Amino acid sequence: MGEKQHSVYLSQLKAMLKRNILLKKREKRKTTAEVLLPLYSLSILIIMKLVLPNPNLPEIDTPRGEAELLEHFRMLNNHTIAIVPNTTQTMEFLRKVTSLWDSINNGRNISMITWVPFETEKDLLRAYWMNPESIPIAVLFDDPGPIEGQLKYEIRTNPSLYATPPTTSLYSSELACRSTAKEWYTFTGVLPAIEGGDSCPVNQYYFSGFLALQALLDYTKIRLPRRPKV
Incomplete structure (x- = not known):
């Protein structure tokens, strides 16, 4: 009885394999697609693995090179800086900043800082929208008297040049x-x-001159002689 069932099973298996082979021979396109499609998908995955860099990068725990604070600011072709507001004490403070800039460069062939004063923030925005490239960076003082008063200001960069x-x-x-x-x-x-x-993104504070200008303004304020409190 057992041998008979075994022979029946083998005959059925043989018939099924023969049937499947005949179907594969008749449908050659389908058979070819069944073989090549997995190989094609696998090859794409292998190429992507070889070409794309590994996104799992190790942490950076040491500085990558050194950069002098004013180095890139010196290389800028345009040192035009818009100023708000246009007050006597503000312009006097900016002349001290220019003097500091000249002393730091020490005779180098570097373009001078050109201060473009505006009375109000609206005047600054109006000039910017008329010619955006003419104002690469701007400083808005909260206190119109930065020499005698507190040094509070806001630095704005031109998004069309450097997007901080x-x-x-x-x-x-x-x-x-x-x-x-x-x-x-x-x-x-x-x-x-x-x-x-x-x-x-954070490097744009350096390339735009934001950090250099901030350092010049703060250092100029620190150098001012303190008046004794009455």
Whole structure:
């Protein structure tokens, strides 16, 4: 009885295999697609794995190079800075800033700072919208007397030249400030969808001259002689 069931099972298996082989031979396109489609999908995954950089990068716990605070600010072709408001004490304070700038450069062939005063913030905005490129950076003083009063100001950069990150955004993308190889950008058919580190948002405070101007203003205020309190 057992041998008979075994022979029946083998005959059914043989018939099923023969049937499937005949179907595969008759439907050659379908059979070819069933074989090549998984290989095609697997090859795409392998190429993406080889081409795209590893997003799991180690932490950066040491400084990447050094940069002098005023180095990039010196290289800017335009040192035009808009000022609000246009008061006597404000302009006197800015002349001291210019004197400090000249003493720091020590005879270098660096363009002088050109201060463009405006009476009010509305005048500044009107001039900006008429010609945005004419105002790369601006300083708005809260106190019209920065020499005798407190030094409170706001620095605004031109978003069409240098887009400093908003103060409400505490973090950028994980790869924004990473130094990764860029050779894979030129690979045929691959778009640079992952940031390569050259667009680190916080660096725009340095490249726009924001930090350099802030240092010049603060240091000028510190150098002013203190008047004794009465």
